[in-house]
Amino acid sequence: MKIAIDVDDVLADFNNHFAQFINTHFGYSVSSQEFFSFRYEESLGCTTKKAYEMVDTFFASPDFAEIAPLIGAVEGVEELKKHHELIVITARQERIAQETLDFLTRHFGVFYSEVVFTGQSREPESRKTKAQACKERGVDYLIEDHFDYAKQCADLGIKVLMIDVPWNQHAKELPPEIRRVTGWQEIVAILNSAQ
Numbered sequence: 001m002k003i004a005i006d007v008d009d010v011l012a013d014f015n016n017h018f019a020q021f022i023n024t025h026f027g028y029s030v031s032s033q034e035f036f037s038f039r040y041e042e043s044l045g046c047t048t049k050k051a052y053e054m055v056d057t058f059f060a061s062p063d064f065a066e067i068a069p070l071i072g073a074v075e076g077v078e079e080l081k082k083h084h085e086l087i088v089i090t091a092r093q094e095r096i097a098q099e100t101l102d103f104l105t106r107h108f109g110v111f112y113s114e115v116v117f118t119g120q121s122r123e124p125e126s127r128k129t130k131a132q133a134c135k136e137r138g139v140d141y142l143i144e145d146h147f148d149y150a151k152q153c154a155d156l157g158i159k160v161l162m163i164d165v166p167w168n169q170h171a172k173e174l175p176p177e178i179r180r181v182t183g184w185q186e187i188v189a190i191l192n193s194a195q
């Protein structure tokens with residue numbers, strides 16, 4: 001099968017590292033478990049401008065390169081690549097393409113046939129969606145943590161394994177294409193029995 005994998009909070013343990021960063025540099029005292037929304041300004045009660053400023057400061061800091069892989073991701077990718085074609089689809093913008101490729105290479109090696117940057121994270125209206133990118137490439141499954149992106153895929157009939165995180169709990173009723181999973185162990189078990 002052709003499987004698309006998201007980067008942040010699927011391959012990379014982004015929110016835990018971002019929470020630590022803003023605690024150290026912006027005076028917060030939060031855990032990523034308190035991020036009840038995908039939008040930091042909602043979880044933190046700040047402006048969108050401030051949220052972007054903190055994310056951009058994080059990107060520009062040495063801490064950004066220190067993000068660890070999500071638990072089980074390295075082993076999961078290692079297992080999936082034996083049986084499937086894997087591509088990476090991220091809503092990150094191309095301006096951090098090099099840092100993203102460096103992260104992937106450092107921890108996972110080159111397991112993918114393509115890396116797609118949709119840029120949706122900042123320009124949701126003007127950019128192609130992950131769902132469109134998946135459709136064009138004939139993707140069978142997307143592994144994702146963001147409910148909106150998962151829903152857009154489901155609307156196009158693409159199956160999604162959505163990792164269970166605090167910031168997608170608002171999605172109570174899921175379309176049949178979206179299956180909530182606990183993490184990488186379950187992802188591998190599902191995908192390797194679905195082939």
Ligand SMILES: [Mg+2]
Pocket residue numbers: 006007008009010144145146
């Ligand atoms: Mg993500």
